[in-house]
Amino acid sequence: MGKIKIGAIVNAVGLKGEIKVYNFSENPDRYEKLEEIYLLIDGYHKPYRIEKVRYKGSTVILKLVGIDDRNESETMKNIDIYMDEDDLEELPEGVYYVKDMIGMDVVSEGGQHLGRLKDVLTDTPQKVYVVERRELLKQRQKRINGKSNGENKNRMKRKPDILIPGVDEFILNIDMENNTITVRVIEGLYED
Numbered sequence: 001m002g003k004i005k006i007g008a009i010v011n012a013v014g015l016k017g018e019i020k021v022y023n024f025s026e027n028p029d030r031y032e033k034l035e036e037i038y039l040l041i042d043g044y045h046k047p048y049r050i051e052k053v054r055y056k057g058s059t060v061i062l063k064l065v066g067i068d069d070r071n072e073s074e075t076m077k078n079i080d081i082y083m084d085e086d087d088l089e090e091l092p093e094g095v096y097y098v099k100d101m102i103g104m105d106v107v108s109e110g111g112q113h114l115g116r117l118k119d120v121l122t123d124t125p126q127k128v129y130v131v132e133r134r135e136l137l138k139q140r141q142k143r144i145n146g147k148s149n150g151e152n153k154n155r156m157k158r159k160p161d162i163l164i165p166g167v168d169e170f171i172l173n174i175d176m177e178n179n180t181i182t183v184r185v186i187e188g189l190y191e192d
Helices: 070-074 134-144
Strands: 003-013 018-023 036-041 044-056 059-064 080-084 105-108 113-121 128-133 162-165 171-175 180-183
Touching: 003 036, 003 070, 113 134
Parallel strands: 105 180
Antiparallel strands: 003 018, 003 080, 018 059, 036 044, 036 080, 044 059, 105 113, 113 128, 128 162, 171 180
16 A cells, blocks of 8 residues: 655644644645544654644644654654555546656647656645656666766756646646646747
């Protein structure tokens, strides 16, 4: 059973062991539906039962069973929070989890291969699709294969990831079957 990262502990809250969570999910009420979460401690996913969920503005505050004072909760700062992959909700048609999209080929509406989806940023006012350029993919593959011929390493700095707004105007089609995302490229979005 796989684990999915859904947040990180930011700080302790109050004196009774509550923790403040930076939520990676677009669905903050997800925690209310979970019986337990997993904290990544020393490379191991340690299970914790959720005792209580509350909100302070857009912030999620959790009380975990067995964490009963501020000293305990302060030791958990900066620890990532995971859930069982089996607990993911089924999504409506045409909506996908980021984990299922990572690595998909990204092409322009004209068919030009731009690169591969590296991440989708959701902690911005709108989603942003992060695409690793095809040039960087080729360079990395050469290094892996030991065929680097002394290419200019600064080239990677001049060609940063492509950032594409995650709105219908730019994300034209997500084809899971063919592992392809088709995007509209406008001037300034992508330079070859």
